[in-house]
Amino acid sequence: GENVEQHPSTLSVQEGDSAVIKCTYSDSASNYFPWYKQELGKRPQLIIDIRSNVGEKKDQRIAVTLNKTAKHFSLHITETQPEDSAVYFCAAILYNQGGKLIFGQGTELSVKP
């Protein structure tokens, strides 16, 4: 069915290393792809988003890339720090289901000092 798939479900890296989380989506009409970060016991918060008219967007140590042909997008975190430890969610709008914002299953990132 129509959905958003996210991998990996858990990711452990050493402080200073890079982390990459990947998502695929099924609706070719999707044009908005946000990433949310959720710290333990808190609400999700937007960290970066990308629209289909660009292939990459950066904000300091965070970047998102989009491949519309392959229908996948990725979150890249460079020079990871312990405070990056959290659950990260990707999302996409599924227009063929009436314009619903659907989330991936989440990636629990652990950054070890």
Add this chain to the structure above:
Amino acid sequence: NAGVTQTPKFQVLKTGQSMTLQCAQDMNHNSMYWYRQDPGMGLRLIYYSASEGTTDKGEVPNGYNVSRLNKREFSLRLESAAPSQTSVYFCASSGQIDEKLFFGSGTQLSVL
């Protein structure tokens, strides 16, 4: 500004009881959403309202009903609670569907 206010924060129900989760936003947003969060399942959309006067089913609508009371308020009702509805519920709002979501603080619901 309070942003998105969600009540209650915690609730314990017995199987078969009913309850309503309240959500209000003060950002003049058009779109409002209810998600549930279960371990390993991410955030699953229950119902959403793209604009005042409209509501639509999400991924997991069974067992729930919603009311978009006005532009500010969007409530979620459990008519007959079941243990499978034990979860953390988040209300969220956005200006439009392709804009940043603002989440409430969540409701931790346990159904015994």
